[in-house]
Amino acid sequence: MGSIADDLRRWVPVLLATWRGLRREVRRGPRPPPDALLPEELREVAAAVQRLSLGLTRDRELAGARYLDDDRLLGAYLLFYWPVSYLQARGVLSELPGRPRSALDLGSGPGPVAFASLDAGAAEVLAADRSARALAAARRLATGAGEPLSTREWDPQRRAGLAGFAGGRRFDLITMGHLVNELFQGEGAAERRAALLEEALGLLAPGGSLVVIEPALRDTSRALLEVRDLLVARGVTVRAPCLFRGACPALVRPTDWCHAERPVEVPRLVEEIGRRAGLRKEAVKMSYLVLAAPGEGLSEPPAGxxxxxxxxxxxxxxxxxxxxxxxxxxxxxxxxxxxxxxxxxxxxxxxxxxxxxxxxxxxxxxxxxxxxxxxxxxxxxxxxxxxxxxxx
Ligand SMILES: C[S@@+](CC[C@H](N)C(=O)[O-])C[C@H]1O[C@@H](n2cnc3c(N)ncnc32)[C@H](O)[C@@H]1O
Known part of the structure; x- marks a missing residue:
């Protein structure tokens, strides 16, 4: 297996081909390069990335909205956020104690975390999201890359959570990438998010893991830590990143929070789009939790x-x-x-x-x-x- 950065580089032409398939304009002239954007394409993607960035990280107006049903925003997601989510997921999946076989990716969008699980050794992944268009893009990527991905429409806020979700199937790995902060906004959000995570834990096979990845922003990180504390108080085991077993000490002072960073280079394409969109250099930063399947019990931290x-x-x-x-x-x-x-x-x-x-x-x-x-x-x-x- 090559490095994670090499694995991601192989996705770039597949992402670009899928993005070009989403654009409605009929292009004349020579074929564009398979691994780079033409100047007018770069301009278009950068404008959409600006809109997404503003809506997801700054004014948060798009959080929880159906932005992936808009082809331009879905396209921007594919070329800019997808590679970053992929790297974040690989950076967390490398902490799992063993290789998962079957995986379920909840709130998959166009599947960066699902494909990261496959590249990290999972044999099959089911991707679930409420956006049919995002799932269709995930299927196109799977076909382009020859990966075994199946998809299913799912909206945890509409139906009864995960009840009856997989017909009794159990998974070695369940992932939620940048989903939790978009669900159940407002009062009681932490309780409802914790309940969804507990339900997901119930779909794990013995020894399995639930991986939750959230943006490296103070508010979303602290919100995740609150959910962590509710789960820890109910006896859930945190595999990573916490070595502390009690209530999270980063919640004591309102300015503290917790995030991770992985020293991985993002692809040139992502850097170029970020620069053009006027965003800070993208580093691979995230807040995350790896929770153990019920019944596993606490493992002792290393000695010393x-x-x-x-x-x-x-x-x-x-x-x-x-x-x-x-x-x-x-x-x-x-x-x-x-x-x-x-x-x-x-x-x-x-x-x-x-x-x-x-x-x-x-x-x-x-x-x-x-x-x-x-x-x-x-x-x-x-x-x-x-x-x-x-x-x-
Ligand atoms: C920021 S994207 C994350 C996509 C991908 N998992 C990643 O990590 O890059 C958030 C995803 O959550 C999904 N989502 C938001 N609210 C949802 C809901 N109520 N039900 C199901 N999915 C939802 C969106 O459709 C979108 O695909």
């Missing part, structure tokens, strides 16, 4: 004093600091430059999402301070499964 790094490096005069979150909670981890040694040098290169074990620390301010005697060991790099205590 472990933390997941939940911030970027926070350098200040003479010291480097990160926020970490581990079995004992969320706190600052700091190392003075003068205390850097071979044993703790790894601290200088930690990435958001890495899980580290630290030794020989002392309490300091709102957290702990490492010393020249501290060892720093990366137990699991960002995006890799955290070994359980019983693993070799």
């Amino acid at each position: 004093r472990v933390f997941r790094i939940v911030s970027e490096p926070l350098p200040s005069k003479g010291r480097l600091r990160y926020m970490g979150c581990g079995p004992e909670g969320r706190m600052g981890l700091a190392l003075q430059e003068k205390d850097v040694t071979e044993r703790n040098r790894a601290f200088e290169r930690l990435l958001r999402g890495d899980v580290v074990e630290v030794t020989a620390t002392e309490p300091r301010g709102d957290g702990i301070r490492l010393s020249a005697e501290s060892d720093v060991r990366v137990v699991a790099a960002a995006g890799r499964p955290v070994p359980r205590r019983s693993d070799p």
Whole structure:
């Protein structure tokens, strides 16, 4: 298997061909290139991406609206958001303890998360969404790439949730990519979202996982953490990213939130569209949860004093600091430059999402301070499964 970025590059011509199929204009002249946009195509996509970006992230007017039934917005989704969702999903699926066989993608849209599951080793995926047009685009992509995808129309707000959804079928993996924040807006949203996730957990085979990916925005991230807390209080096991078992410490202060980042390059096409649409450089950032199928119980965190790094490096005069979150909670981890040694040098290169074990620390301010005697060991790099205590 090649790298995730290589896997995505193979999708670019398929996405472009599907996007061109959605456009109504009859084109004269030479065939456009299979892996790049013509200047007038770029202009058109960038304008639609601007509309989508404004509606989904800034004024949020499109959240929950039927934007994928509009061919221009669906097209913009395919060429700009699809590749990013794909990379986010691959960056989370790589944390699963094993390869899923059968998968269900809820709120699939045109299927970036469904295809990410297939590329991550799933043998078959059922994609479900309320937008028939988005599902048709997903089927066209599946045909173009020769992938085994089936689709089904589904609207959790209309019918009785997932009851009778799959005729008793069980899945190894259920995914929800950027769906939860679009459902059940307003009062009682967290409760209703938690109820839907619990229902989805009921469709998992033993050992299976429910993966929820949400945008890396403070409000949608905090809303996901609230849902997490409701589920944790009902005994649901969080596989990732949390090592802390109690109520989320990022909800204590209203300005805190939690997101992940994966160091993957987005394709040139996405970069070009983003630049043209005047958007910030797209990095692969998301908030996410991986929940375990019921009955699995809690697995012990790795031995020692472990933390997941939940911030970027926070350098200040003479010291480097990160926020970490581990079995004992969320706190600052700091190392003075003068205390850097071979044993703790790894601290200088930690990435958001890495899980580290630290030794020989002392309490300091709102957290702990490492010393020249501290060892720093990366137990699991960002995006890799955290070994359980019983693993070799
Ligand atoms: C932002 S898109 C996400 C698509 C894809 N999963 C991804 O991660 O890129 C949100 C999806 O949620 C779907 N959606 C929103 N409200 C829905 C509802 N009430 N029922 C079913 N799907 C819904 C939309 O049709 C859309 O496909």
